[in-house]
Amino acid sequence: MRATLQTGKADTLPNSAADILTRTPLFSDLPGDDLQRLAQGCRVEHYDRGNILFHKGDPCHGFHLVLDGQIKLAFVSAAGNQKVVEIIRPGQSFGEAVMFMQKPYVLMAQALTDCQLLFIAKDVIFQEIRKDPDFCLRLIAGLSLRLHHLIKDLEIYSLCSGRERIVGYLLGEMADDEETPLAGRVEVCLPTHKGTIASRLNLTQEHFSRVLHELADDGLIKVEGRRIIIPDVANLRSSLCLP
Secondary structure: OEOOOOOEOHHHOOOOHHHHHHOOOOOOOOOHHHHHHHHOOEEEEEEOOOOEEEOOOOOOOEEEEEEEOOEEEEEEOOOOOEEEEEEEOOOOEEOHHHHHHOOOOOOEEEEOOOEEEEEEEHHHHHHHHHHOHHHHHHHHHHHHHHHHHHHHHHHHHHHOOHHHHHHHHHHHHHHOOOOOOOOOOEEEEOOOOHHHHHHHOOOOHHHHHHHHHHHHHOOOOEEEOOEEEEOOHHHHHHOOOOO
């Protein structure tokens, strides 16, 4: 099911497009006039859960910044099977690499939840690149970081067991929370269905569930639906050594 786009207007949003761009690291250093010019090439898009943003082979006219919700990027086989490549969350962007290649999308994107996105047209990005070399360098840095993460994923898939991948994932879910203790009880709420996370970790859903049960049997976690209770983070962390 493909979404019907609802283009948001500034007066219907908590902030204008320029204000949103100001709070985005890629654009935060740009002068006000440049931000206003970029904002002219932006639109806010709303997608319901399950809506398809684009399919493999669709033309790419810019890239997206997630304001609220989660987006799944995945390859889809002829038989309809999916391999989740990445789950994009608020503050993250996607589609830049394909935009610069000026080729069609190589995968599909689907809303895992109700989402609000900022679409940034490639024409205004290309204009800014020609005008500001520092802006170009920030874009390159962002793409390089994405490549680094993909290489890290490949390393984990190649060298780590399913158990190590899942423990690493759970620990990673806590990494962005500055209040997460180094030891003691912590709760993690899985951001989406276990099958989607399993695909993201290059595992079958059955393998993913089996490892969760094994971790629970070992007393390292308790599973309550999407809620994962970790009695002691230090014990979970010391149960393996990731590369």
